[in-house]
Every structure is written in C-alpha cells, then in structure tokens.
Amino acid sequence: MGNPKAFLTIKRKEAGYRPVNERIYDYGEVEQTLNEEDRQLQASRCMECGVAFCHWSCPLGNKQPEWQDALYKGKWKEAYKLLVATDDFPEFTGRVCPALCEKGCVLNKIGEPVTIRENEAAIIEKAFAEGYITPQMPKIRNGKKVAVIGSGPSGLACANRLNRKGYTVTVFEKDEKPGGLLRYGIPDFKLNKSVIDRRIKLMKEEGIIFKCSVEVGKQIKAAKLLNEYDAICIAIGSGVPRDLKVEGRNLKGIYFALDLLKQQNRVIAGCPIPEEDRISAKGKKVLVIGGGDTGSDCVGTSIRQGATEVTQIEIMPKPPVDYNPDTPWPYYPMILKTSSSHKEGCNRRWLLDTKRFIGENGIVKKVEVVEVEWEKDEAGHPQLKRTNRSEIIEADLVLLAMGFVHPVYEGLLEELGVKLDARKNVEVVDGKSSVDKVFAAGDSAFGASLVVKAIASGRKTASKIDEYVKNIK
Known part of the structure; x- marks a missing residue:
C-alpha cells in the first residue's frame, strides 16, 4: 500500500x-x-x-x-x-x-x-x-481445431484463450463484422467501434480466423463443423427480444430496441440503409418501454436523431436513491441508475404497464398505459396488481426495450443433436452441452447478462474445451 x-x-x-x-x-x-x-x-x-x-x-x-x-x-x-x-x-x-x-x-x-x-x-x-501490446503468437500449435460460433464478448474471450493455448480457432459470425452486440447493440457514444476494430486486428495477427457473413445452419451446416473440428463453442448470444402482445401491436412505428440500435450503428459505419427502411426519431415523440440499459441506449440514440420528446416507462417501482436496504454492501445495490443519456433530456416514469397502442391510418400515435402496484403474497413473492387508473401518452415512435428471452436454437442445436427442454433451451452444465464436442458460453448458455460476465464465461468455457480435448483418447 x-x-x-x-x-x-x-x-x-x-x-x-x-x-x-x-x-x-x-x-x-x-x-x-x-x-x-x-x-x-x-x-x-x-x-x-x-x-x-x-x-x-x-x-x-x-x-x-x-x-x-x-x-x-x-x-x-x-x-x-x-x-x-x-x-x-x-x-x-x-x-x-x-x-x-x-x-x-x-x-x-x-x-x-x-x-x-x-x-x-x-x-x-x-x-x-x-506499444506494450503486440501480437502474442503461441509458441507451438497443438494440431487441434475449435470452431466458435458467434463473435460477441464470450465468443471472443473463448477464442482468445484457446488461441493462446495453441489451438487453431475459427470464429463464425453471421453479421458482416465481428463483435456481436458490442458492435451492433451498444451505441458508439458508449463504445466507439474503432476500439473493437483494434482488438480484432490484433486477434487476427495472433492467428485467429474470422469468417463473417456466415450463419451456421444456413451458409454452413453445423454437422459439417462437428466433423471438421475437435470442439465447438456456441456463443450466439441471447438476442431474442421480449415482445409486448397487446392491442395495436401491429401498427407501424413500433420497433424492438435492437432494431433501432443495430441500424444506427450500421449507419455510422457507413452501411447503406434504404431510406424507406430507416428508423428515425427526428421530429417525433418517442416512448421507450423498459427501464434498463438498452432502454437508456434508445433514449440517447433518439435524442441524437432529433426527437422532440422522449419518455421512458418502467413497470417496476422506482428504485431507492443512493441506498437500498434490500441490497446492502458489498452486494450490487439495486438503486436508481441515471445514465448519461438520461441526463440529456428524458421524462422517466415508473409503475406503468402498457394496455394498448392507438393508431391513425395504421401508424401508432398514442399509447394507453395503466398504473400498477406491487404487493407481496403470503410467501413474500411480489405480485403485480393493475389499477383502474389509466392515461394516454402521445407517441409516434415506440421502442420495446423489455429485455431478452432465453435464446431459441431449434435450427442450430437440433441439427447438432443437442437436447432441448420444454422452452427449446439447450441443456448446458458448466459450459458443456448434452452433445459430445459441443459447448456453450455467455448469454447463449445462461441468458442475457453483462459483458463482463460473458467474458468470464468465455474464459471458463475455453478451459473446459481444453480439458475435454486433452482427455480425448
């Protein structure tokens, strides 16, 4: 000290x-x-x-x-x-x-x-x-090959660890560039994409192979990978958004949060987007449904696009400010989080549930919301109770940012023979799936979470793959 x-x-x-x-x-x-x-x-x-x-x-x-x-x-x-x-x-x-x-x-x-x-x-x-950081090539290659499906934080971490151990690693990415939600889901105002490019360049120099615009299960069969590689790591994330199936959901002007965020990141990167496909908040009243980080990113993006007004609503109660006795130190405190985007101009409200979308000529114009209350049952579990108090919020652009459901892999994993449970989720225990050679890391294994947890999972899965391959007779 x-x-x-x-x-x-x-x-x-x-x-x-x-x-x-x-x-x-x-x-x-x-x-x-x-x-x-x-x-x-x-x-x-x-x-x-x-x-x-x-x-x-x-x-x-x-x-x-x-x-x-x-x-x-x-x-x-x-x-x-x-x-x-x-x-x-x-x-x-x-x-x-x-x-x-x-x-x-x-x-x-x-x-x-x-x-x-x-x-x-x-x-x-x-x-x-x-210049402390230079390409670190493994001293020897062990002759073993691993395929990593997905180039988000968990996939990159898994590939990086295995490459350092001497494996020949190929990363398959369905989008045009590596990075997963680091590149396409996080706005540039939080993570400039040159930072990702710099790291990918280094990883390529260290011998990792990237194959982009290749979706496993479509452009290349998963069974082919099983035959050609000693192990496969599934790191495709958990990008299936939670939907809101209420009256008026089919109106134009209602999008999932990632529709906006991915498109805006591509626009900044110079990708051509037809004008008729553009999602723009310019001159519009925007309603963001969902109070998490993704919703916050939608707020910041909408403001930069020129929204006239941005409102963010959340079904949960407003968290305490500064201290929450339910999450005492040293646990992560569940307290009010105010992001840089919120400070740029946003009306934030809590305890509101979406009842219906109201449109004109097929385009959303208003949203009816109802106040809710949370009560605990006899077992102490919180229960949602809707009140009769409702109101109308004007909005001609609605962004659904209510989190993600556990990934659905029917095509990819059923082709590999991986057992699925009733919700179509893969059975993964400690990084290893129910099929020989097949592993999973990050959000694809445990659902949507933090970048830091995905990196940790990728590192752990790499260790499990190394252990598995070394024990092959």
Whole structure:
C-alpha cells in the first residue's frame, strides 16, 4: 500500500461526461478522461483491503488492489500485465461494465469508491499507446481445431484463450463484422467501434480466423463443423427480444430496441440503409418501454436523431436513491441508475404497464398505459396488481426495450443433436452441452447478462474445451 492515508486525503474524482449541448449532436464517446497525474492519485486511494471485496464482486476475479498499486507508482506496464492476466478485453469492460467492483469497494460505504473502472480503461489505453501490446503468437500449435460460433464478448474471450493455448480457432459470425452486440447493440457514444476494430486486428495477427457473413445452419451446416473440428463453442448470444402482445401491436412505428440500435450503428459505419427502411426519431415523440440499459441506449440514440420528446416507462417501482436496504454492501445495490443519456433530456416514469397502442391510418400515435402496484403474497413473492387508473401518452415512435428471452436454437442445436427442454433451451452444465464436442458460453448458455460476465464465461468455457480435448483418447 503505497500511500496508506490517500483514501483520507484524496477525494474521488471522476472524468465526467462531455457537455450535453455538445455531445447530443454527435456519436462520439461521451466519457472524458483524466490526465495521468490525476489517474495515479485516484489509484492511490485503494486501501488494499485484507479482504478485497472488489475482487470478490468481479466476475472475472480481477486483482484490482495489485494493479491499482502499480498504477499509483507509475508502473503502467506492470499494471497492464496484472490487469490482462484476468481480463482479456479491459478496453470493453473499462467502458461498458457497470463496475460491480466499485460497488464492493470498502470506500463505497462512504459513497466514494475507488475509480476502478476508469483506472482500468486508462491502463489499457496507455498500453496500446505505448506499444506494450503486440501480437502474442503461441509458441507451438497443438494440431487441434475449435470452431466458435458467434463473435460477441464470450465468443471472443473463448477464442482468445484457446488461441493462446495453441489451438487453431475459427470464429463464425453471421453479421458482416465481428463483435456481436458490442458492435451492433451498444451505441458508439458508449463504445466507439474503432476500439473493437483494434482488438480484432490484433486477434487476427495472433492467428485467429474470422469468417463473417456466415450463419451456421444456413451458409454452413453445423454437422459439417462437428466433423471438421475437435470442439465447438456456441456463443450466439441471447438476442431474442421480449415482445409486448397487446392491442395495436401491429401498427407501424413500433420497433424492438435492437432494431433501432443495430441500424444506427450500421449507419455510422457507413452501411447503406434504404431510406424507406430507416428508423428515425427526428421530429417525433418517442416512448421507450423498459427501464434498463438498452432502454437508456434508445433514449440517447433518439435524442441524437432529433426527437422532440422522449419518455421512458418502467413497470417496476422506482428504485431507492443512493441506498437500498434490500441490497446492502458489498452486494450490487439495486438503486436508481441515471445514465448519461438520461441526463440529456428524458421524462422517466415508473409503475406503468402498457394496455394498448392507438393508431391513425395504421401508424401508432398514442399509447394507453395503466398504473400498477406491487404487493407481496403470503410467501413474500411480489405480485403485480393493475389499477383502474389509466392515461394516454402521445407517441409516434415506440421502442420495446423489455429485455431478452432465453435464446431459441431449434435450427442450430437440433441439427447438432443437442437436447432441448420444454422452452427449446439447450441443456448446458458448466459450459458443456448434452452433445459430445459441443459447448456453450455467455448469454447463449445462461441468458442475457453483462459483458463482463460473458467474458468470464468465455474464459471458463475455453478451459473446459481444453480439458475435454486433452482427455480425448
């Protein structure tokens, strides 16, 4: 612990966001950066606790106290090596992770945790800038081949780990470029796509093969992969959105959140989108249904497209501000989260359920919502109760951001012979499916979750694949 009194004398300092009246006119990353001196001072605040709850809170098991100390002492290269020992892609987690580690930081007890996420991003960017990061080729190839289906965070992590172990890895991606929802689901104002391109370029230089615009089960048969590869990792994510089947759902102007987000990311990337297919919030009153991160991304995107008004509704109660006794430290606190997009101008409301969509000439114009209440039954389980209090919200663009259902794989996995349960979900235990050679990682294994959890799952699945292949007689 380089400075045992730093947490007492140095206040938490965040880089903050670019000014609202500047950032809403572009898709550049909203978050700013601190200079190196300030960043090292922030790292000095780490108390190097005997029981490091930041480490405990992190799905990757990052060793935050160790690399914080190295950063404080100006040993950037050492900090980088400690960081990437557990995290394959700090440039992603340093930007889009909700910082579970900071919620577990002891200093969060006084509301001033160490700026772990920002420090993490600073270390990896310094490493790229200073040339610490160069292609790391495996010393020898083991002659074994693995196919990874999907190039989101779990697929990339699995491919990266296996490549380092000497496997020849081929990643199959149905979209035109690698990255999965990192590229197509997260707005550029949170994660600039050049950051993904930089990492993919490095992975290619290290020997990983990427085959894009190839959907397994269509352009190439899954059974063919079973014959040609020693193992297969399914990492296709959980991109099936939850629908809202109420009166008027078939009206024009109602879209799933990812329809908007994917298209806007493609527009920024220069992909030609026919004008008649464009989803635009320009000059419209937008209603976002769903209060999570995806809904927040829709808010920010709609504002940048020129919406006249944006409202976001949520069926759940408004979370407590600052502290929730139901989720005490060091657990992740279920409290009100206000994103950079919310700060750009958004009317947020809670305890509202959608009753019906109202249209004119086949186009949505209004949405009737009803107030709800949550009560607990005798067993203590929350139960939804609809009231008779309803109202009309004007909206000529509606975005459904209510999360995702567990992925449905009938075509792909039935072709592989994987057993499906009643909901058409694959049976996966500890990364291994019910079929020989077939593994699953990330959201495709456990449902929609965080990028950091997907990376952790990809790493774990890579270890299971390595163990499996080595035990083949």
